[in-house]
Structures are given as structure tokens and as C-alpha cells.
Amino acid sequence: MPGWNGWPLGAPNMPNTRVVCVIGGGPAGMMAAIAAASSGARVSLWEKNGSLGRKLLATGNGRCNLTNRDPDPRHYRGGGREHVARALSAFGPGPSLEFFGNLGVEHRYDDRGRCYPASNEAGSVLSALEHELTRLGVEIGARNEIVAVERGRSGFVVRQRGQDHRCDVVVLACGGAASPQFGANGGGFELARQLGHRITEIRPSLVPLELAGNWFHKLQGVRLDLTMSSCGPFPITDEGLFTHYGLSGPLALRASRALVDGTGPCILNFTPGLDQGTVLRKLRRRREQLAGRTSAELLCGWLPEKVGRMLVRESGIAADQQVPTVSDALLEVLAGRIVAFPVAIKALRGLKEAQVTAGGVDAAEIDPGTMGSTRVPGLHFCGEIVDVDGDSGGYNLQWCWSSGWVAGAAAGGLNRG
Numbered sequence: 001m002p003g004w005n006g007w008p009l010g011a012p013n014m015p016n017t018r019v020v021c022v023i024g025g026g027p028a029g030m031m032a033a034i035a036a037a038s039s040g041a042r043v044s045l046w047e048k049n050g051s052l053g054r055k056l057l058a059t060g061n062g063r064c065n066l067t068n069r070d071p072d073p074r075h076y077r078g079g080g081r082e083h084v085a086r087a088l089s090a091f092g093p094g095p096s097l098e099f100f101g102n103l104g105v106e107h108r109y110d111d112r113g114r115c116y117p118a119s120n121e122a123g124s125v126l127s128a129l130e131h132e133l134t135r136l137g138v139e140i141g142a143r144n145e146i147v148a149v150e151r152g153r154s155g156f157v158v159r160q161r162g163q164d165h166r167c168d169v170v171v172l173a174c175g176g177a178a179s180p181q182f183g184a185n186g187g188g189f190e191l192a193r194q195l196g197h198r199i200t201e202i203r204p205s206l207v208p209l210e211l212a213g214n215w216f217h218k219l220q221g222v223r224l225d226l227t228m229s230s231c232g233p234f235p236i237t238d239e240g241l242f243t244h245y246g247l248s249g250p251l252a253l254r255a256s257r258a259l260v261d262g263t264g265p266c267i268l269n270f271t272p273g274l275d276q277g278t279v280l281r282k283l284r285r286r287r288e289q290l291a292g293r294t295s296a297e298l299l300c301g302w303l304p305e306k307v308g309r310m311l312v313r314e315s316g317i318a319a320d321q322q323v324p325t326v327s328d329a330l331l332e333v334l335a336g337r338i339v340a341f342p343v344a345i346k347a348l349r350g351l352k353e354a355q356v357t358a359g360g361v362d363a364a365e366i367d368p369g370t371m372g373s374t375r376v377p378g379l380h381f382c383g384e385i386v387d388v389d390g391d392s393g394g395y396n397l398q399w400c401w402s403s404g405w406v407a408g409a410a411a412g413g414l415n416r417g
């Protein structure tokens, strides 16, 4: 597999006669179309929505977490570990950011290593990709759903309702089944199945958590950093967002990947980094400082007010009790609740609310060097349709850039494995 040699590849370099159809105008499909056109092929990109990149526009709350400072393949799951390692080594975060930089998209990192466009706007990433597609002469067919792909004696027939297209090579970049409101609704799996590919079990990943009980009902809308432990091999510290059903935000999404069957007990620390002894000392100090206040206000100014009231209530302290009269024993219970609040996770929310799909086209049937099918010559895959899903933090878009580049370059004839 050729590595990254800088962008543009000299586009369109050495025009060839290959006709490539890319199905799906998300980040993976756009990158594949750009790489294929840069290799000199004639490329068309088919998208069923009225415009390209609808899900891309929603990423990172509209800010688009492009990639991550730590590109290690251990941030990915599914059957395609080797595919991830090979794609990242061919076109990882460095080349991806250089590619976007050449299109005018500068970047910045936040304090957790997440990388965003400097503009903080997903729209600027989409617009750069669209300009590059146009510059390379890629034919874009929006509002065109592909309903079947058939392998003929020479090449493929790609069928829309009422129209057929012939091509030599097909790249399936139809996305998965998560957040179907943005376009990808699992239809790509059906196309792959029709072509003889196996689809592994489909599950939601990076998805909010439903919690048991009603202790969190009054916390709806509260955001704060929390540490969650006992739900997976490592404690996770990140921002949580309380909702009417439980917990969302990056913390919940990250934890959802660690939960084997989507349920189970876990522990929340409302003061990440502090242990029970430190919290207890702090509480004793506050008991002296806050004479004249009621215990409902004991944590006010330290933790968000609604969280403070909930923790006091759940520790069995009467809200109207005067702070100086709260006993040492109750302060100890409160300290325990603050650093180790027991939580029962009832269920994961469904695919509709998931950011990505776990499962997909069986990676065992895909060549990791070209992202080409080992069953159907001339068929390639990239992005979420493949049985690869990444952590929260830019890993899923990085998979799209990396696998899209590898699949597109191979489809265009540049990279033959």
C-alpha cells in the first residue's frame, strides 16, 4: 500500500479509463471519491439526501471533532482491527490534517486531545470537501438513492429507481444504522448482503444511558465532569449531561462502549480526582464556614445547585436542617455519596440516538490493504458500513478519512494493495 506523499496527489494524475461509483456522500464517501478522482479515475458520487454530509454537519455538536491527538488503534472495536492499523498508517491524523490544511481548514486541539477545525464549524469541513470534489470533476448525484448493485460480466450495474449506471468499480460508503434521521438507515448493509457479504450483529454504540430510579429527575439539563467506574476496565472521566431518562454527554457515550450487555451497576464520583477523605475534610470545613445556612445549601457554590441538593437528600439529611447541626456520621455518608454514588444502568438508548453503529460488513471479507472485497472483485468499502467503531473523540471521523482514502485510492487504481 503506498503511504501518504502529500496532497494533492497531482490530480487528476495520469487520467485512466476507470469509472468509479461511490455510493454514499458522507465523510467516508467524499474522501473516497476525492482519492479515486485524484488517482485519475472518472468518479460519480451518489447520495440519497438532497445534499452531502448531513451527519458530518451534526458532528461534535456542529463543531466537528475531526480526529484525535492519540491515533492508537486500541481506540477501535469490531472485526477490523488490522484494517484500522493499516489505514491509520497509510493515512492517519497527520496526513488527514495536512489534507484539510491544504484545503484551507486549519485545526486546533482541546485539552483532551480532541481536534476541531479552527473555525469550530463542521460546515467549513464540508464546504472544503465539496470544493475539492468539484475541482476534481467528481459528478455529484444528490437525491439519488441506489437501490441495487449488481456485478456483471465486466464491471457493475448500479441501479437507481428508473435509471441504471455502469461502472468498473464500486465503493460502498453508505454509513451504518445509527441516527437514521441523517440518512444512513442500514440500507447499505442490504446492498452489501445482496452482493454476498456477511453482516455482523448490529448494535448501538456511543449512545446515552437509561438509569434506574428517579434520583436524577430533577437534574435534567445539568452538565458537569464526572468519573464513572466499575462499568468497564477503567474509570472514565468526562462531561455528563443529565436527561429525563438518565445520562448523556461524552461520559455516557464513552461508558456505553464499555458495557458488555448495556446494563449493570456502576459508581459515579461527582468530584473527579478527589477521594472520600479529602471530600470529608472539605465538608467539615464547610460546616464551620456556612453557619446560618440550611443543609440544602451545604454544597452550593462547590457543585451545581441541583446536584448538591440531590446528594444531600440521598444522604438522608433533611433539607431544612441547619448546617452546623449536621452530625459527623451524616457528613461521612454525604462524602461517600459524593465520591461513590451507586447507579444502576437499565439500558442503552437505541440506534436512533446512537452516534455510531457497532457491527457491519464483516471485516474478514475485506482486504485491509485496499479495503476491497475478497468476494467481489472491484467492490470496496469504507467508513461506518464496515464492522469498525471507534471511541468518542474524533476516532470515527478519522476512520472515515483513513478508510475512505485507502478505498478510494485503490478504487481509482493508485493503490492495488
Ligand SMILES: Cc1cc2nc3c(=O)[nH]c(=O)nc-3n(C[C@H](O)[C@H](O)[C@H](O)COP(=O)(O)OP(=O)(O)OC[C@H]3O[C@@H](n4cnc5c(N)ncnc54)[C@H](O)[C@@H]3O)c2cc1C
Pocket: 023, 024, 025, 026, 027, 028, 029, 046, 047, 048, 049, 052, 053, 054, 055, 056, 058, 059, 060, 061, 064, 065, 066, 067, 144, 145, 146, 147, 173, 174, 175, 176, 178, 179, 182, 183, 184, 185, 187, 188, 354, 355, 356, 382, 383, 384, 385, 393, 394, 395, 396, 397, 398, 400
Ligand atoms: C450527533 C452525532 C455526532 C457525531 N460527532 C462525531 C464527532 O464529533 N467526531 C467523530 O469522529 N464522529 C462523530 N460522529 C460519528 C460520525 O458522524 C460517523 O462516524 C460518520 O458520519 C460516518 O461516516 P460515513 O460516511 O461512513 O457515513 P454517513 O455519514 O452516515 O454517510 C453515509 C451517507 O450515505 C448515504 N446513503 C446511504 N445509503 C445510500 C444509498 N443506497 N444510496 C445513496 N446514498 C446512500 C446516506 O444518506 C449518508 O449521507 C457523530 C455522529 C452523530 C450522529
